[in-house]
Amino acid sequence: MTRIPFLKNPGVRVMNLSEDLLQIENLTTSFKIAGQYYAAVDDVTLTVKKNEILAIVGESGSGKSALAFSIMGLHTKARIEGKVNYKGQDIVQMSPGMLNKVRGKEMSMIFQDPLAALNPLMIIGSQIEEVLLLHDTTLSKKQRKEKVLDLLAKVGIPRPEHTYHQYPYELSGGMRQRVIIAIAIANGPQLLLADEPTTALDVTIQLQILELLRKLKNDMRAGIILITHDLGVVSEMADRVAVMYAGQIVEIADIYTLTSNPQHPYTRSLFNSIPTVKEVKSRLHVIQGIVPSLKNLPRTGCRFAARTPWIDASAHEDNPQLHEIAPGHFVRCTCYKHFHFPESAEEAGTDGIA
């Protein structure tokens, strides 16, 4: 039941059972709203292996970015519980000084909006040099500049020497994203977090940036966490996929399993929402409703139940757990066994707004 027409030459990606790079254990990230804490990331357990692209998929508000920020320790006003083990050290417990030694060197992040992610008052060269300077004080000024020019060439900037002296406003979105990637890979990190790296770019540039990321991953043998809501990007790039809904992981599998045999109702609904040219449908399937706001999240029972009202309540678990239904393929809650897409009569009149 492959519904992904854009899955190209799947044989290129080789599964490798290499060692774990990052282990996230029971991570819960909560934000304070009106004096009370609400979990945006709720009890997430994940591992990232070396030389692997792990995609995290979900709608806006499902906690993907909050998870990435927790891994980087970038939250300033959140309560973080659980463990993020990186090379035997727990990032959650790390002191700010230690964290600053890890960030930008061992792990780095690529942000969503390249137009806003560069300091408008600094030339491109100094912005890349800064990350070199922060982690290696032995380099001379000249060596640093050479390294920056190398990096700019590596990320595909045509005239490094010229761009070095330019300000961010003089570059296009795609070029700026390349600069941000250059900053991220400057110190050869083991782990790269890409938070919707292509969302703000137009489609032709998206592809170039994704190609670049894949090439860099293969060069550096780094692990990449790719956060996206674009299933096209996922099937192009990922080795494994974690589907997040309302702060929880609802399904994890490798890319082939997930695209050919998605189980959780949410995953199936996501795939079913992709418009295709093969089937002529009178209307596009939409998932009813929206992700509830952080404050109004149901904390008991299956969180997706509210958006599949035609499924009987007895299909859900009282306390949904992740079940390993095949090696490496986990699905939360039992409702997947009873899930079916609604008849048009059941869906009619809602227009996707519950």
Add this chain to the structure above:
Amino acid sequence: MWKIIVRRLLIMIPQVFLLSILVFLMAKAMPGDALTGMLDPNIDPAAIEAMRERLGLNDPWYIQYWNWISNAVQGDLGQSFNFKMPVTELIGQRLMNTVWLSLVTLVLTYLIAIPLGIISGRFNDTWGDRLITGYTYVGFAAPLFIVALLMLWMFGFYFSWFPTGGSVAPGEVPGTFSYLLSKLYHMLLPALSIALITTVGTVQYLRNEIIDMKQKDFILTARAKGASESRVYNRHILRNSLLPIAAFFGYELTGLIGGTIFVESIFSYPGMGQLFLGSIVIRDFTVVTALVLLYGIATIIGSLLSDIILSIVDPRIRIK
């Protein structure tokens, strides 16, 4: 860069010309003239009328304006009726006093505003921030002339820490170091009074800029690079937050030159403001028009100064 400055200065000429007509007409529109009420009521009204005729006060406005402006461009702004001396000489004495007072005030304003703004913005919603924000609200609410009077009474009269009038102690010889010190000493209290009040706008502006800047994406980039908190603040947040304040420097300065009027009167500080108020009261037209013109020119130069500063500090704005 130089081209644009020259061009801006050339554009200034018609602006100043228009301003001078307006100023002249408005000064003339004031009821009375320099001879009203100034002379012994026993003098024959016919003699006063003859005097008016002789001084050209009965001519149509455009002739009077022409006479005034043709002299003014040659640097002769006429005679003060009251002080019986050339206006240029009269203003010259006062101008430097006011410019120095404004500069000292500006330095004090930034000395207060920048640290307070940084503390308040960086540690927003703490007790320190609440205290500083509280002060800014009081500063906005308190009228400058009340604060100046209070300062004068408290530090000038009650504690006698500062002189209560004048711009320099009598007997000091111009050019000596003690003369300079005495000048500064006389300036300090009026400057502090103005600074304490005018600084609150800058404090709030800086606070808001910093709080706004903290949430920008490029700050996340800096943190993700592994930059320490202090580096994030000093290198990334502060410079961006100070941009608008640097850009306001020119306006701020000219605003002060025109804005010291009340304070100069309260502290009997011999600056342009004090002269201005006095001249209006006694209808000393030549002085009033000259001063308004000067304030106008200062404003135009101030905006030019602001544009130049902004183009230097912000790479996105280059004037070509």
